[in-house]
Amino acid sequence: MTEEDILKALKNVINPDSQKDIVSLNMVSEIKIHDKNIAITIMVPMTAAPYKAEINEQCENVIKELAKDQTVNVNVTFTSKVNTKRSLHETVLPKVKNIIAVVSGKGGVGKSTVAANLAIALSKDGVKVGLMDADIYGPSAPIMFGLRGDRPKMADIEGKGKIVPIEKFGIKVMSIGFLVDERQAVVWRGPMVSSAVRQFVTDVYWDELDYLVIDMPPGTGDIHLTLMQLVPVTGVIIVTTPQDVALADAKKGIAMFGQAQLDAPIIGLVENMAYFTPAELPENKYYIFGKEGGKRLASEYDLNFLGQIPLVQSIREGGDKGVPVMLSEDAVSRKAFEAFADEVAKQVQRRNEML
Numbered sequence: 001m002t003e004e005d006i007l008k009a010l011k012n013v014i015n016p017d018s019q020k021d022i023v024s025l026n027m028v029s030e031i032k033i034h035d036k037n038i039a040i041t042i043m044v045p046m047t048a049a050p051y052k053a054e055i056n057e058q059c060e061n062v063i064k065e066l067a068k069d070q071t072v073n074v075n076v077t078f079t080s081k082v083n084t085k086r087s088l089h090e091t092v093l094p095k096v097k098n099i100i101a102v103v104s105g106k107g108g109v110g111k112s113t114v115a116a117n118l119a120i121a122l123s124k125d126g127v128k129v130g131l132m133d134a135d136i137y138g139p140s141a142p143i144m145f146g147l148r149g150d151r152p153k154m155a156d157i158e159g160k161g162k163i164v165p166i167e168k169f170g171i172k173v174m175s176i177g178f179l180v181d182e183r184q185a186v187v188w189r190g191p192m193v194s195s196a197v198r199q200f201v202t203d204v205y206w207d208e209l210d211y212l213v214i215d216m217p218p219g220t221g222d223i224h225l226t227l228m229q230l231v232p233v234t235g236v237i238i239v240t241t242p243q244d245v246a247l248a249d250a251k252k253g254i255a256m257f258g259q260a261q262l263d264a265p266i267i268g269l270v271e272n273m274a275y276f277t278p279a280e281l282p283e284n285k286y287y288i289f290g291k292e293g294g295k296r297l298a299s300e301y302d303l304n305f306l307g308q309i310p311l312v313q314s315i316r317e318g319g320d321k322g323v324p325v326m327l328s329e330d331a332v333s334r335k336a337f338e339a340f341a342d343e344v345a346k347q348v349q350r351r352n353e354m355l
């Protein structure tokens with residue numbers, strides 16, 4: 001059996017998403033044969049594409065058919081191809097393909113929880129992700145990633161001393177909380193905040209990333225303007241909860257980030273704490289903060305609706321324990337974050353294709 005034979009056989013594998021074969025779609029990136037072991041690498045356009053399992057099964061079947069009576073071990077792996085509209089000539093974060101700012105109109109809606117789990121959910125199939133916790137007044141990444149008290153290392157990058165993000169759970173994490181004492185930061189005023197944030201952005205060495213997720217400070221203030229002017233974001237995700245008081249503040253966020261001069265397109269809106277689901281009755285949904293307020297707001301402002309995250313005890317526990325729920329056994333929460341991350345990846349990809 002040669003590589004060519006295998007490639008020919010793979011022409012019978014149909015991508016359920018487009019109903020075309022994976023060879024014509026240029027999805028087969030590598031075929032390796034070693035005795036009876038065949039390793040195939042398939043490139044999928046988005047993370048956690050729902051059709052991966054089906055492609056995997058079809059690949060195994062066509063190769064086993066090709067091998068006839070011989071026994072072969074087929075190992076299919078997926079890698080994600082993430083596109084970008086940024087170029088290597090950018091002065092800020094040149095090696096980062098996409099920069100996503102997670103914002104909220106008001107505090108406490110779960111912005112940091114959403115940002116952390118989004119970053120982990122995106123980091124599948126070899127996709128490189130970083131999380132920048134820029135919430136200067138209440139940095140939460142040190143707690144949410146179990147990194148309290150840790151200090152990032154310094155490295156000499158092209159003759160300059162740079163801060164190296166800490167790697168945890170497969171992503172790179174950098175928090176303003178690693179550098180300044182929370183008690184000190186809360187009393188800072190405008191210019192100090194600006195210069196700290198500026199340093200934080202320019203002095204950290206992120207290296208190559210497919211996505212950099214930024215956990216922004218809550219609300220809509222000067223610090224947001226500074227950050228947005230400093231970092232050329234690909235787009236903004238607005239987090240809201242469904243009740244009216246949160247929606248009113250989310251509108252302020254939409255108005256601010258939607259300003260033309262900020263040049264920050266809104267990728268979409270996600271509704272957190274959309275409904276309560278008890279662990280023992282995962283099918284039951286209780287809309288304690290009202291039903292689909294975020295979804296209606298997205299449609300009113302003509303924004304993409306990126307998904308609903310339920311209110312689940314293990315999400316809160318994960319944050320407090322230092323192990324985000326995406327890494328837990330809780331399938332309900334994981335599925336919600338995965339679907340949301342897929343939608344984000346899809347929207348970013350579309351936006352990059354358009355520009």
Ligand SMILES: Nc1ncnc2c1ncn2[C@@H]1O[C@H](COP(=O)(O)OP(=O)(O)OP(=O)(O)O)[C@@H](O)[C@H]1O
Pocket residue numbers: 104106107108109110111112113114135138140217218272273309310311312313315316317319320
């Ligand atoms: N879907 C959810 N289910 C259960 N608990 C949640 C959920 N989302 C967030 N929480 C909890 O709510 C609290 C606030 O969340 P988080 O810190 O992420 O909010 P925030 O909007 O980033 O807050 P801040 O304004 O302080 O930055 C945390 O204890 C978190 O664990």
